[in-house]
Amino acid sequence: MPIVLRRLLGFIILVATIGLATCQSLVKAEPLTASASAEASLTSRTQAR
Amino acid sequence: MDQFRKPKRFVADTLHRYSPRGLLLYFLPMALIPATFIALGKGHLLGVIVNAAGFALYMLAAWCLRRGLQAEHVYEKSRIARPPKPLKMTAAIIAALTTGMIAWLGAGRPLPIALLFAGGAFLGMYLSYGFDPRKEKNIVAAHGYSRDEILQTLEDSSRIIRGIEQANDRIRNAELNRRIERICEIADSILAEIEADPRDIRRARKFLNVYLDGARQVTEGYAKTHQQTQSEELEQNFRNVLETIESAFQEQHQKLLEEDVFDLDVKIEVLATQLKREGIL
Numbered sequence: 001m002p003i004v005l006r007r008l009l010g011f012i013i014l015v016a017t018i019g020l021a022t023c024q025s026l027v028k029a030e031p032l033t034a035s036a037s038a039e040a041s042l043t044s045r046t047q048a049r
Numbered sequence: 050m051d052q053f054r055k056p057k058r059f060v061a062d063t064l065h066r067y068s069p070r071g072l073l074l075y076f077l078p079m080a081l082i083p084a085t086f087i088a089l090g091k092g093h094l095l096g097v098i099v100n101a102a103g104f105a106l107y108m109l110a111a112w113c114l115r116r117g118l119q120a121e122h123v124y125e126k127s128r129i130a131r132p133p134k135p136l137k138m139t140a141a142i143i144a145a146l147t148t149g150m151i152a153w154l155g156a157g158r159p160l161p162i163a164l165l166f167a168g169g170a171f172l173g174m175y176l177s178y179g180f181d182p183r184k185e186k187n188i189v190a191a192h193g194y195s196r197d198e199i200l201q202t203l204e205d206s207s208r209i210i211r212g213i214e215q216a217n218d219r220i221r222n223a224e225l226n227r228r229i230e231r232i233c234e235i236a237d238s239i240l241a242e243i244e245a246d247p248r249d250i251r252r253a254r255k256f257l258n259v260y261l262d263g264a265r266q267v268t269e270g271y272a273k274t275h276q277q278t279q280s281e282e283l284e285q286n287f288r289n290v291l292e293t294i295e296s297a298f299q300e301q302h303q304k305l306l307e308e309d310v311f312d313l314d315v316k317i318e319v320l321a322t323q324l325k326r327e328g329i330l
Contacts, residue, residue: 006176007176007177009176010172010173010174010175010176010177010178011073011173011177012173013169013170013172013173013176014073014074014077014170014173014174014177015073015077016169016173017148017166017169017170017173018074018077018078018107018144018148018170018173019077019080020166021148021151021152021155021156021166021170022077022078022079022080022081022084022103022151022155023080024152024155024156024157024158025080025081025084025096025099025100025103025151025152025155025156026080026081026083026084026087027156028084028096028155028156028157029083029084029087029088029091029093029096029100029155030083030084030087
């Protein structure tokens, strides 16, 4: 495999694995605003019923 | 053989500092910084520990990777070298374990998926940066000197040349600076000659021991003294010594190129006497 292609593939895999793992860790720490507010409204409706 | 006879700078101490390779690992885990503070704000102790430790481990891996790449650069440029410490491998292992830990404990993925993340990071590190060279660039022992002795002599000599360059930086005289730079260039060429053909070490050993160290002592001595006192006589003495050193270095280099069997012992004695007379040795 040519060295440039190998490095490109390595770069993509690195960004995919480390980037995904760290971003998912961030998302878990702070749930997305839209989904968090939807979850909160669903909880309040359930409680109202 | 011709390409081995070209003068070349001995590179044992020069590091490839400004290459951008390996910087990616410093930037990829940046998301862990806000993740740590958010976890802190929410009072999630495990989240704080995992994200902060993960960030620190990625920084450690990036540092190891950069050092490994620098060591590999020096190894590739040198004709004689020991294999470098396995820093790139260490970086790959740290990055893989950290990625697995972040995916498992930070992102809450199941363990088998976290292991896949770890494997992916290890593969990515290998494909991007490779592993450390393991093969020794061997040389045969020459004229009773072992490989380690030759390598040690070259490294010590290179360090002395870098010492001369540092002392030169403290001297505020353009003409003397140029002379010292020329001396360092010739000395580097001589080391490159020895590196190319270690049999030369027998003839060059006295040069390395006496001349090179003498040049360092005289340069460091002048750099220290001329800051305290400006003396025409001192400057002229220093100039005379530099001229002698430069011509001796050139002669030594020429003799190595010509593979002349005549040693420079007599010349070395003359220089040693001059250095003593000038009050330098």
